[in-house]
Amino acid sequence: MDGCSFAVPAGKISGLIGPNGSGKTTTFNMLTGIIPPDDGQVIYRGEDLAGLKPYEVFARGITRTFQITRVFREMTVLENMLSVTGLSVPDEVARSRAEELIAFVNLGHLRAEYGGRLSYGQQKLLEFARALMTDPDLILLDEPAAGVNRTLLQHLLDQIHRLQERGKTIVIVEHDMNVIMNHCEWIFVMDYGVKIAEGPPAAIQGSERVLDAYFGRRRV
Amino acid sequence: MKQHEHIRNLALLAVVGLALAFAPGVLSVYLRSFLLFTMMYVVLALSWNIISGFTGYTSFGHVAFYGIGAYACAILVADYGWHWLPTLGVGAVVAGTVAVVLGYPVLRLKGPYFAIAMLGAAEGTRVIATVWDSLTHGGLGISLPSADTSFETYYAMLTLMVLTVLVAYRVGHSRFGVRLNAIREDEVAAEALGVNATRYKLAAFVLSAIFPAVAGGIQAYKVLYIDPPSVFFVQITIAMALMSMLGGKGTVIGPIVGAVLLYTVQELTWVNFPTAHLIAYGLFIVVIARFMPRGLMGLAIDRGWVRKGMVH
Numbered sequence: 151m152d153g154c155s156f157a158v159p160a161g162k163i164s165g166l167i168g169p170n171g172s173g174k175t176t177t178f179n180m181l182t183g184i185i186p187p188d189d190g191q192v193i194y195r196g197e198d199l200a201g202l203k204p205y206e207v208f209a210r211g212i213t214r215t216f217q218i219t220r221v222f223r224e225m226t227v228l229e230n231m232l233s234v235t236g237l238s239v240p241d242e243v244a245r246s247r248a249e250e251l252i253a254f255v256n257l258g259h260l261r262a263e264y265g266g267r268l269s270y271g272q273q274k275l276l277e278f279a280r281a282l283m284t285d286p287d288l289i290l291l292d293e294p295a296a297g298v299n300r301t302l303l304q305h306l307l308d309q310i311h312r313l314q315e316r317g318k319t320i321v322i323v324e325h326d327m328n329v330i331m332n333h334c335e336w337i338f339v340m341d342y343g344v345k346i347a348e349g350p351p352a353a354i355q356g357s358e359r360v361l362d363a364y365f366g367r368r369r370v
Numbered sequence: 371m372k373q374h375e376h377i378r379n380l381a382l383l384a385v386v387g388l389a390l391a392f393a394p395g396v397l398s399v400y401l402r403s404f405l406l407f408t409m410m411y412v413v414l415a416l417s418w419n420i421i422s423g424f425t426g427y428t429s430f431g432h433v434a435f436y437g438i439g440a441y442a443c444a445i446l447v448a449d450y451g452w453h454w455l456p457t458l459g460v461g462a463v464v465a466g467t468v469a470v471v472l473g474y475p476v477l478r479l480k481g482p483y484f485a486i487a488m489l490g491a492a493e494g495t496r497v498i499a500t501v502w503d504s505l506t507h508g509g510l511g512i513s514l515p516s517a518d519t520s521f522e523t524y525y526a527m528l529t530l531m532v533l534t535v536l537v538a539y540r541v542g543h544s545r546f547g548v549r550l551n552a553i554r555e556d557e558v559a560a561e562a563l564g565v566n567a568t569r570y571k572l573a574a575f576v577l578s579a580i581f582p583a584v585a586g587g588i589q590a591y592k593v594l595y596i597d598p599p600s601v602f603f604v605q606i607t608i609a610m611a612l613m614s615m616l617g618g619k620g621t622v623i624g625p626i627v628g629a630v631l632l633y634t635v636q637e638l639t640w641v642n643f644p645t646a647h648l649i650a651y652g653l654f655i656v657v658i659a660r661f662m663p664r665g666l667m668g669l670a671i672d673r674g675w676v677r678k679g680m681v682h
Binding site: 182183184203204205208209213214216220222223224225226228229232233234235236237241244262263264280281283284 | 545546548549551552555556558559560561562563564565566567620677678679680681682
């Protein structure tokens with residue numbers, strides 16, 4: 151990233167798009183503490199989170215999924231869910247929440263299956279449910295539609311909208327423009343580590359700069 | 371796991387414990403010693419499994435803690451006239467402290483680097499025991515006052531084994547254990563989901579150090595003589611690892627089964643093939659590794675005899 155700066159609107163679904171290698175996942179990694187920024191700030195509710203460890207960022211109510219699923223493969227679906235809650239949370243509360251979310255993503259019949267034996271789409275759902283265990287306020291979804299069939303994707307998008315209706319802030323990195331244009335209220339566009347555009351879907355769709363970035367078309 | 375399953379498992383442990391408690395009265399000296407060593411290896415394998423099985427940090431140097439415990443007992447009994455039982459607590463505290471101090475730097479290393487660093491740590495501990503002769507008597511070793519310690523040490527080892535099984539069981543079936551497993555599976559993802567990996571790894575490392583230290587102390591009092599090569603013997607670490615892997619590392623019952631089976635095979639091959647027992651023993655290990663790479667518990671899970679996961 152190179153001097154990239156943006157403000158995510160609270161309580162909305164935002165999209166973060168750009169060509170491959172533009173820095174989208176790197177942005178998520180910096181926001182969540184996996185990569186510390188060399189410079190700059192990550193302001194969340196008035197606090198600068200830059201330089202915090204990932205678990206410290208998580209404790210402030212920010213969670214994420216990964217571009218390539220990172221479910222815990224040799225642990226069951228239930229164990230994947232239970233791994234998220236701190237030990238101070240009573241067992242019954244953690245289990246109840248886990249079961250509720252497993253049902254939320256329709257994985258109840260697979261609760262005793264290893265994460266690594268789920269289909270790719272099911273792993274996406276598991277990762278999504280796992281990210282919600284502690285009822286975070288900011289949810290970063292990295293390519294939630296990749297490798298997911300249309301039916302499952304619609305189910306996932308329905309759940310995302312339900313979360314937004316409950317006041318959650320969601321940022322989605324995606325290459326699927328149908329998802330971005332039809333479900334995001336605000337879109338940021340990156341190219342070579344720099345934000346090149348932001349705005350509502352209609353403005354982004356008509357942006358010459360965005361088209362240049364994706365298609366490398368010479369401006370006439 | 372349901373409540374009645376926990377009760378069943380604890381009842382089974384109680385039955386085995388009681389049987390072992392009454393065994394010395396009816397067994398020969400050899401078999402009593404055999405049982406003591408078997409129990410010791412159960413303790414060692416279960417302890418190794420906490421850091422290497424549950425947490426995924428494979429240690430090639432856990433004998434260091436065993437040796438620390440042995441020396442704590444030997445020094446305090448032989449040179450300061452302590453009763454041997456409290457020396458076991460001292461050994462555990464010293465080993466735990468060493469684990470904290472050592473753990474901070476080495477647990478930042480991953481995979482083979484951690485394994486080799488631990489091997490180095492174990493060798494370093496052996497060298498310290500050899501050269502610090504004002505404390506450890508160096509290469510001469512330490513002789514403890516002569517006594518018949520076979521019954522005391524047997525019951526001490528039995529108590530230690532039951533305690534270790536209970537702790538390993540609790541860890542394995544708890545959310546603490548689930549979080550250790552998450553670190554093993556994907557430490558980056560685990561941290562992103564709120565797990566303070568440093569703290570959890572350190573806790574697992576310390577827990578895995580104190581029981582071998584106590585076992586080392588009991589062994590020192592049993593054999594009444596120790597020196598650096600005998601208590602910092604790398605084969606002890608190899609045995610811990612093999613037994614845990616044979617039974618199924620990352621499970622609770624796996625290291626127990628592995629320790630009992632492998633030590634029994636080791637003894638039988640030594641008794642029946644005295645000139646070739648290492649070859650026979652080695653062949654046994656190769657066959658297991660070839661056909662059951664995830665150990666006996668892995669096979670049982672794949673066949674559906676045992677449920678997947680530790681928490682249900």
